[in-house]
Amino acid sequence: MTDETNARGAQGDNQVMIRLERLEKRYPGQERPAVAELTMEIPEGEIVILVGPSGCGKTTTLKMINRVIEPTSGRILLEGDDVTNADPDKLRRRMGYVIQQIGLFPHMTIAQNIALVPGLLNWDKRRIDLRVDELLDLVGMDPSDYRNRYPKELSGGQRQRVGVARALSADPPVMLMDEPFGAIDPITRDRLQNEFLRLQEEIKKTIVFVTHDIDEAIKMGDRIAILREESSIAQYDKPEHILSNPADSFVEDFIGRGASLKGLNLQRVRDVEFAHWPTANHTATRGEVLEALRRSDQGAVLLLDEQRRPRRWVDARDLDRTDKPLVETGLRPEAIVTGATTLLDTLNEMLKSRVACAIVADDSGAYVGAVDIDTIMESIQSMRAAAREQSRLLAGAEIGEVSS
Amino acid sequence: MNFLQDFATYLEFQSAELIQATIEHAGLVLVSIAIATVIGVGLGVAVYQTDRPAKISLAVVGTMLTIPSFALFGLLTEPFGLGATAAVIALVMYGLLPIVRNTVVGLRSVDPAVIESATGMGMNRWQRLARIELPLAWPIIITGVRVSTVITVGIAAIAAIINGPGLGKDIFRALARIGSPFAVYQALAPVLGIIFLGILFDVFFLVLRRLTTSRGLR
Ligand SMILES: Nc1ncnc2c1ncn2[C@@H]1O[C@H](COP(=O)(O)OP(=O)(O)OP(=O)(O)O)[C@@H](O)[C@H]1O
Ligand SMILES: [Mg+2]
Numbered sequence: 080m081t082d083e084t085n086a087r088g089a090q091g092d093n094q095v096m097i098r099l100e101r102l103e104k105r106y107p108g109q110e111r112p113a114v115a116e117l118t119m120e121i122p123e124g125e126i127v128i129l130v131g132p133s134g135c136g137k138t139t140t141l142k143m144i145n146r147v148i149e150p151t152s153g154r155i156l157l158e159g160d161d162v163t164n165a166d167p168d169k170l171r172r173r174m175g176y177v178i179q180q181i182g183l184f185p186h187m188t189i190a191q192n193i194a195l196v197p198g199l200l201n202w203d204k205r206r207i208d209l210r211v212d213e214l215l216d217l218v219g220m221d222p223s224d225y226r227n228r229y230p231k232e233l234s235g236g237q238r239q240r241v242g243v244a245r246a247l248s249a250d251p252p253v254m255l256m257d258e259p260f261g262a263i264d265p266i267t268r269d270r271l272q273n274e275f276l277r278l279q280e281e282i283k284k285t286i287v288f289v290t291h292d293i294d295e296a297i298k299m300g301d302r303i304a305i306l307r308e309e310s311s312i313a314q315y316d317k318p319e320h321i322l323s324n325p326a327d328s329f330v331e332d333f334i335g336r337g338a339s340l341k342g343l344n345l346q347r348v349r350d351v352e353f354a355h356w357p358t359a360n361h362t363a364t365r366g367e368v369l370e371a372l373r374r375s376d377q378g379a380v381l382l383l384d385e386q387r388r389p390r391r392w393v394d395a396r397d398l399d400r401t402d403k404p405l406v407e408t409g410l411r412p413e414a415i416v417t418g419a420t421t422l423l424d425t426l427n428e429m430l431k432s433r434v435a436c437a438i439v440a441d442d443s444g445a446y447v448g449a450v451d452i453d454t455i456m457e458s459i460q461s462m463r464a465a466a467r468e469q470s471r472l473l474a475g476a477e478i479g480e481v482s483s
Numbered sequence: 484m485n486f487l488q489d490f491a492t493y494l495e496f497q498s499a500e501l502i503q504a505t506i507e508h509a510g511l512v513l514v515s516i517a518i519a520t521v522i523g524v525g526l527g528v529a530v531y532q533t534d535r536p537a538k539i540s541l542a543v544v545g546t547m548l549t550i551p552s553f554a555l556f557g558l559l560t561e562p563f564g565l566g567a568t569a570a571v572i573a574l575v576m577y578g579l580l581p582i583v584r585n586t587v588v589g590l591r592s593v594d595p596a597v598i599e600s601a602t603g604m605g606m607n608r609w610q611r612l613a614r615i616e617l618p619l620a621w622p623i624i625i626t627g628v629r630v631s632t633v634i635t636v637g638i639a640a641i642a643a644i645i646n647g648p649g650l651g652k653d654i655f656r657a658l659a660r661i662g663s664p665f666a667v668y669q670a671l672a673p674v675l676g677i678i679f680l681g682i683l684f685d686v687f688f689l690v691l692r693r694l695t696t697s698r699g700l701r
Binding site: 145147167168169170171172174176178180181182183184185186187188195196199229230231242245246255 | 594596597598599600601602603604605606607610614615618619697698699700
């Protein structure tokens with residue numbers, strides 16, 4: 080692989096938003112540079128992940144992009160403009176910035192925190208107010224409830240969301256995020272990651288995202304740069320290529336065992352075929368439900384409420400019982416996912432609730448279909464097959480190059 | 484009983500002058516503290532980010548507090564003559580240490596993550612200082628001002644030896660007449676006035692601190 084393809088991350092079609100050219104940082108009094116001659120391109124509208132072992136220079140690299148750390152040498156280009164010597168404050172207003180500790184301003188309300196940058200840009204008050212409410216809605220927090228609270232009155236996850244909302248306030252084209260979900264418990268982190276991915280589908284920002292967690296990288300990244308010491312790029316590529324075709328043993332070790340299971344993080348529920356179960360309204364009579372069950376080849380019927388939200392699984396045995404209303408028999412539906420849920424999360428949901436089938440619901444919670452555990456197993460197998468196929472092709476290509 | 488009755492009569496007889504002197508005393512303290520706050524916070528802001536200049540400034544303002552007050556008031560009459568000017572300058576010098584120290588400590592205690600996100604959002608040094616760092620350091624700074632005020636209320640009495648205004652005048656007059664029947668009352672009344680002012684300012688700054696500190700910091 081040449082340096083140039085390494086810098087591009089196995090090109091897509093998107094325009095280059097940020098280009099780093101031979102970027103270097105030497106901290107005073109240190110023998111080796113923290114970042115040595117890094118050249119890298121970040122395409123517009125994608126999430127690019129910088130991942131690597133602790134101390135490899137991820138944070139230093141990220142902070143050189145908005146020049147919170149000034150590079151020792153090299154150039155930074157933003158949308159083609161050399162911004163290496165531009166006014167750093169102007170540069171920073173074109174980039175949202177989220178750090179692990181979040182750094183909300185404790186003496187300001189949530190609204191004031193979010194309104195700060197628009198205020199610096201002299202937006203009028205009405206526009207700022209509208210923007211604050213819009214952003215709070217966007218990150219899933221009710222403006223009327225949260226606008227006037229102070230940071231100490233929020234949970235860790237809520238603070239993180241406000242941090243993201245604040246970084247988005249002036250609608251910058253670029254977001255820089257340094258381990259934004261690092262200090263949060265795994266369950267909340269998972270939820271924030273999912274919310275963030277959904278958000279990104281709407282806002283389509285160019286995002287540079289630092290993490291040391293390869294699983295987070297695979298889940299969140301459109302493109303991943305795996306870095307080793309001094310921020311040198313071991314591999315920069317789409318996650319599926321990295322998983323199926325690690326560039327060297329460093330990358331192999333870093334992505335670790337179970338790479339094909341990790342591949343499940345790349346596929347989402349909406350990418351697979353749904354299974355369909357018979358359904359009935361929760362007020363339906365036993366006869367109607369029995370009829371629905373007979374007409375299908377499945378063993379149970381899913382009762383839905385008026386909004387078509389799943390209420391209960393009932394089977395033939397439940398229909399025989401007459402001591403309780405039908406909706407109180409059977410099983411409460413568990414493992415409910417949406418189209419945006421990754422297959423890995425879906426599998427986890429199933430394992431957690433010990434069912435072999437997850438219900439797929441839309442954003443309002445209405446039933447859409449179901450995913451069987453067999454469908455997930457098939458995905459794993461086809462991914463393995465594809466990976467084997469690809470590495471055979473690549474091995475062939477390399478032999479071809481050598482002999483020509 | 485007799486003593487208290489006589490003292491009450493004295494207070495009644497002297498009340499107009501005592502009130503006048505108390506107001507002058509409070510005025511002297513407030514003017515000095517206002518100046519000390521401006522200089523002290525300014526100096527604190529100028530040096531908090533650096534190591535040696537901060538240490539040197541604190542050493543210098545700390546040394547001022549060790550100069551015996553009689554000597555300092557006396558020395559200042561040389562360039563400034565007798566009266567209020569020299570008194571104010573001396574009190575400013577005594578008031579600086581708590582204000583400078585608390586400003587430096589307060590600004591240094593601001594969470595680095597908060598400063599980093601402010602910088603990363605594109606705030607320049609002055610915006611950061613005015614909108615983030617000073618408001619966050621404010622409860623600590625105002626505590627410094629409060630301590631400084633209470634110290635100054637006492638020391639201000641000595642301003643009387645250089646003809647400064649305030650409650651000190653009566654104390655010195657009483658000292659000159661020790662043994663005479665009214666000397667004790669004459670000394671006691673201003674001392675009570677000083678204690679009263681000390682408590683008043685203390686409470687005032689506690690309330691001010693509460694009113695001017697963001698709810699998010701409490
Ligand atoms: N202010 C500094 N002064 C001197 N050396 C520094 C400074 N900041 C970072 N370094 C060094 O530079 C190297 C890269 O640090 P950096 O913080 O970029 O790593 P990182 O990849 O973000 O690590 P982590 O995953 O632990 O956050 C490290 O060896 C670190 O010790
Ligand atoms: Mg880091």
